Amino acid sequence: MHRFVIASIAVFALPLAALADPLPSWKAGAAKDSIIAFVETVTDPQSENYVPMSDRIAVFDNDGTLWAEQPLTFQLAYALDMVRQRAEDDPSILGSEALSAAANGDFAAIREAGSEAILEVLNVSHANVTPTAFMASVHEWLTTTEHPTSGMVYADMTYQPMTELLRYMRDEGFSTYIVSGGSLFFMRAITEEIYNIPPSQIIGSIGNMEYSVVDGEPTLTKQSGALFFDRSAGKPVGIMNHIGQRPIFAAGNTDGDFQMLEWVTAGEGARFGMLIHHTDGEREFAYDRESAVGSLNRGLDEADTRGWLLVDMAKDWRRVWSGAE
């Protein structure tokens, strides 16, 4: 009899769960309504917009869409910290202006020196290390390092409304993927823990990696340089290579997400494009067109005509951070 009881609880629990607000951190209003209407129409077998579960694929940018990205993306903040820490032990590693600037936390100077300089800074912490050791270092840093202005540890600076959206969509049969310009293993250090997204559903920039047998031990080692940059026109390419089909939902926040939204929302049937507009200088950061990190121009200009939802963080979100309020 025991098994019957468990089965019947499972059956009757479903309608009850559906009555609860799936997005409690979103204020009532047009943004929240449009999201729920989309999810309901594609999951309703009676709807002409019905989408079978295998095609319910949703992709989310990470920096500025699921977690914060100011004043620097977390990955670059980590890289600067690692250069500084290692230079304390061995100042001879600072063999270039870019690395000296990194040790001083002077990111403006690095950015001015260009993408080669940024790669040089990344290589100090991202190369000549196994993915496992790298992820352990990143996890430790994200969960113990205080963000310079918020005072929270970085890992707490994920957006509660977006983690609710991820969970809601998964509850409705969606597969949720991250599609980010950030590096695969930087994200995988913590994405399962904070977003419940497994490592196989992380799409990102891909650093070079080599396989060899070291002292009898089969070993993967991250190398300097990158195989693939997952940003702008690279995002549709990265998605198609990894997933093999076009998603029906995409969320981003910068012009680096433009092509992803453009491609996703041009498919047949019901589609949803979402841009997070950083309007909340009080609780988070206010930035868009002029920002050195995460600038949004074309998306702001065209969201309306393309039918993309522009989320106004200040007005649409009851709560911002997943970490302690």
Add this chain to the structure above:
Amino acid sequence: MHRFVIASIAVFALPLAALADPLPSWKAGAAKDSIIAFVETVTDPQSENYVPMSDRIAVFDNDGTLWAEQPLTFQLAYALDMVRQRAEDDPSILGSEALSAAANGDFAAIREAGSEAILEVLNVSHANVTPTAFMASVHEWLTTTEHPTSGMVYADMTYQPMTELLRYMRDEGFSTYIVSGGSLFFMRAITEEIYNIPPSQIIGSIGNMEYSVVDGEPTLTKQSGALFFDRSAGKPVGIMNHIGQRPIFAAGNTDGDFQMLEWVTAGEGARFGMLIHHTDGEREFAYDRESAVGSLNRGLDEADTRGWLLVDMAKDWRRVWSGAE
């Protein structure tokens, strides 16, 4: 009451299914026993070898492991056919010795000319096409073209014992991935249909691809050349980039799978490495050390000391083909 009935049928169906032979096309014997013993020990919560479902990842080579590869891999046979067909319409495309050899089906000459020649032949059918159109062409070819010696259509030349193994492992909570030197979209044309493996669980060589807006339509177009070759030492790299964790089970059949098996079976806990040995010249093809396609040397030499199962197709398989017997 209706819901209760469905739920209770589902509950009681499980023990019944477990009684049936999960691998009917495998003959009773040591090979079959060792596979089942592995699956049972990693799925038994009371076992010291128990592996939680999220870590039950199994990877399978494709050519020669899940479907045949003689006298040519299916992908190369397709490429030669496409060159021949297009040259019938427009002989001017045969602008090199490699392409002329391709149109004549003379693969030995192409192989002698080296990997540049092979890429040149592949480009005729694999580049300047959308992934969608490419997959439609491949699907049509695989399901209508007769193999030169078996007389079956290519799509029927998958190994029934291996499709049973895929299903059995999935039934026991494994995620099953293909990890092949073949191209992503060549495989995705049909892998869901024949193996029940979704496009997101196909890892392979990655051709270049570009995103652009063509006549107002967001479009991905396959380009000539490759971003990544998923073979030999590239297989552990491809797996780690795509899945983000080390599998616990790997099956292959050539020395191009050696590093994958080496890496997978070197992990902690229960591990399983399997090499398909093509011993069955009567029902399939008999080849190993000297074969131009799918040669197996180091694997044959070391399988025993490394504890990998060497599957003897002639002795271990009751039935070979998934297609009509």
